Amino acid sequence: MISLVIVFLGCLLPLLAYSDNVIVPGATWTDTSGNAIQAHGGGILKVGDTFYWFGEDKATNSGLFQAVSCYTSPDLLNWTRQVNALVPIDGTMISTSNIVERPKGKLDVTNSEYVMWFHSDSSDYGAAMVGVATSQTPCGPYTYQSSWRPFGAESRDMSLFQDDARTSYLLYASDVNQNFKMAQLDTNYYNVTAVVSELFGATLEAPGIIKRNSVYYLFASHTSGWAPNPNKWFSAQSMVGPWSSQSDIAPPAVNTYFSQNAYDLPLGSGGIYMGDRWRPDLLGSSTYMWFPLDWSSGSPKIVEADVWNVDIDAGTYSVAQGVGYEAEQGLLSGAAVLFSNPAWSGGGAVGWLGNGGSVTINNVQGNGLGQWITISYANCDSSWRSTTVSVNSGPTVPVDQPNTGGCLVTLTVPVKLDLVAGPNSITVGSNQTTYAGDLDKIMVYG
Numbered sequence: 073m074i075s076l077v078i079v080f081l082g083c084l085l086p087l088l089a090y091s092d093n094v095i096v097p098g099a100t101w102t103d104t105s106g107n108a109i110q111a112h113g114g115g116i117l118k119v120g121d122t123f124y125w126f127g128e129d130k131a132t133n134s135g136l137f138q139a140v141s142c143y144t145s146p147d148l149l150n151w152t153r154q155v156n157a158l159v160p161i162d163g164t165m166i167s168t169s170n171i172v173e174r175p176k177g178k179l180d181v182t183n184s185e186y187v188m189w190f191h192s193d194s195s196d197y198g199a200a201m202v203g204v205a206t207s208q209t210p211c212g213p214y215t216y217q218s219s220w221r222p223f224g225a226e227s228r229d230m231s232l233f234q235d236d237a238r239t240s241y242l243l244y245a246s247d248v249n250q251n252f253k254m255a256q257l258d259t260n261y262y263n264v265t266a267v268v269s270e271l272f273g274a275t276l277e278a279p280g281i282i283k284r285n286s287v288y289y290l291f292a293s294h295t296s297g298w299a300p301n302p303n304k305w306f307s308a309q310s311m312v313g314p315w316s317s318q319s320d321i322a323p324p325a326v327n328t329y330f331s332q333n334a335y336d337l338p339l340g341s342g343g344i345y346m347g348d349r350w351r352p353d354l355l356g357s358s359t360y361m362w363f364p365l366d367w368s369s370g371s372p373k374i375v376e377a378d379v380w381n382v383d384i385d386a387g388t389y390s391v392a393q394g395v396g397y398e399a400e401q402g403l404l405s406g407a408a409v410l411f412s413n414p415a416w417s418g419g420g421a422v423g424w425l426g427n428g429g430s431v432t433i434n435n436v437q438g439n440g441l442g443q444w445i446t447i448s449y450a451n452c453d454s455s456w457r458s459t460t461v462s463v464n465s466g467p468t469v470p471v472d473q474p475n476t477g478g479c480l481v482t483l484t485v486p487v488k489l490d491l492v493a494g495p496n497s498i499t500v501g502s503n504q505t506t507y508a509g510d511l512d513k514i515m516v517y518g
């Protein structure tokens with residue numbers, strides 16, 4: 073009997089540990105082997121019923137080229153790492169002393185060939201080229217072809233947009249990132265044939281396009297290095313424009329929930345914003361910020377979803393409804409102080425956490441399973457903070473807190489915790505010698 077139980081657990085635990093049925097922006101996402109997903113600045117290619125996610129492997133935290141990874145998934149939730157799609161080649165523009173960013177793969181039906189485009193650059197970003205690689209299979213490995221400047225002009229941040237089976241476009245930041253250009257590809261997808269649109273002086277990066285009801289929606293960030301900014305959308309009836317003036321895809325104060333666009337995937341009558349939460353001092357720990365894109369207001373907006381699910385077949389998404397607990401209702405300890413301001417949820421928050429200050433929120437209802445908790449906080453420093461969280465006086469778990477861009481601007485960060493079924497006490501800010509962000513509230517999911 074005992075051995076039977078052990079065998080059963082041995083089979084069950086990996087499934088519980090590694091399969092996930094929700095998307096939690098900002099969490100460390102793991103693949104089906106339990107390793108952190110390394111696919112930054114990524115792009116999605118769908119072939120049949122399989123999604124392929126290409127991205128930058130930054131596991132060594134270097135900005136220099138290590139590999140373009142390839143992950144596959146049937147559902148956008150569970151990802152299996154495959155062979156690397158592109159690996160460095162000494163003495164070329166894709167050596168380990170150069171830059172390969174924002175890889176995007178498309179199927180060229182003319183040649184039945186997969187073609188990957190990427191930002192190909194020198195380590196000082198002075199070369200400013202595009203690179204192209206080709207393969208007979210979606211994950212590759214791809215064969216590097218060449219790097220060059222489209223029409224002799226600079227190309228840095230870029231993406232591909234496939235309009236129909238035979239028509240694709242390069243979207244790229246050109247001319248010292250001042251002018252944003254869209255150029256049609258040739259039928260092989262090996263080169264560009266003509267610039268079809270140019271947004272002069274737009275200073276855009278990190279582009280993507282979703283075509284919806286025959287309207288083209290361009291999504292892009294502005295230029296602020298690794299730091300986030302309010303990402304924008306533009307629309308046009310045709311790829312040759314004219315393009316609308318820019319509009320926000322999220323409240324500008326939150327800087328796109330501290331993320332930058334990487335790819336935009338159609339989903340039913342809406343889409344999915346796929347962004348990166350860059351962490352420049354620890355690039356490999358940068359996380360993925362995917363949110364539903366919703367057009368119900370008539371224009372695209374990010375749905376602020378801390379925990380959500382997607383149904384590929386139905387083309388729909390569902391946002392988990394959590395239970396909120398206000399920090400100001402908690403028990404303050406040490407140097408912690410109560411802040412009052414109508415800008416906070418519930419009118420209050422708790423500050424001076426860490427360095428001896430903490431707050432304990434009691435009667436947090438748990439279900440006895442692992443649960444996602446999000447911490448809503450403000451950090452008006454110019455750099456990241458971190459906080460600790462502990463359940464029922466148990467071990468403290470560190471949680472990173474990016475700067476929020478304002479002392480009354482809140483963001484959420486997720487952490488998965490084991491709550492007991494019934495009431496729990498959650499303590500924030502204990503056992504740390506740095507100052508945590510000001511705590512507005514926590515939300516408990518599941």
Ligand SMILES: [Ca+2]
Nearest residue numbers: 417418420512
């Ligand atoms: Ca509050």
